Amino acid sequence: METDDDRYRAPALDKGLDILELLAGVDGGLTQAEISKRLSRSPNEFYRMLDRLVRRGYVTRIDGDRYSLTLKLFGLAQLHAPVRRLASYATPLMRDLAQKSKQANQLAVFDRGSAVVIAQQEAPDYWGISIRVGSHISLFDTGSGHVLLAFRSLEEREMMISEHVRSREEVKLTPEFYARLDQIRERGYEMMASAQTAGVYNLSAPILGPDGRGIAALTVPYITLVNAPAAPDISRTISLLQETASQLSLLAGSDVPTPAEK
Incomplete structure (x- = not known):
């Protein structure tokens, strides 16, 4: 039968x-x-x-x-309910970060060879740099991309890079690039001049999952606000960013202390 x-x-x-x-x-x-x-x-x-x-x-x-x-299954999973929940949980914290820093901020995850913005918060006043939700940005010349690569294992890092090569153009990465990723991991955040917009500094910190690996990157595209004397300087903004990233990591289930908490 x-x-x-x-x-x-x-x-x-x-x-x-x-x-x-x-x-x-x-x-x-x-x-x-x-x-x-x-x-x-x-x-x-x-x-x-x-x-x-x-x-x-x-x-x-x-x-x-x-x-x-490869990390394709991982990338597909990033677009599923857990990531949508992360974006939902992140919204009030990102709003609070924007109010305190007077800067915009965005949340990005890895998906099939690039970083994808899943949430963003506008600056509270007139001036700020924002990027549309759903935008695909480079792993190699953005703060979000650097953080997503830095806080994964060496094997996963290579898989993420190969995903980019299969879906886009081949890239030539130098030993200095890999050394920079190690420095970001040790320091706990990335600070770099924007490769896309003059006068902007990308400040990025990782959101850690339960296993201590980076599952998302929180980024502030920092601009100097000339007519806002009460606005935090870049050092204070980095501290606010790390505090928010730590809170989001706890919401994501991480009990691994971030560099800001050590």
């Missing part, structure tokens, strides 16, 4: 999910032969499925013949 489980089987889908679930629990990737052995099937059964997963960006080849997960 045919059961419901038999009636609704989708062997190709099951095979693809088996591969993804297997690779999710392995560091360093697996060869096609190792995948087939662990899943107790012949190597030929997985050739076409692995090819499709690579072409769709869910799996990548490393060291020639080993397969490893």
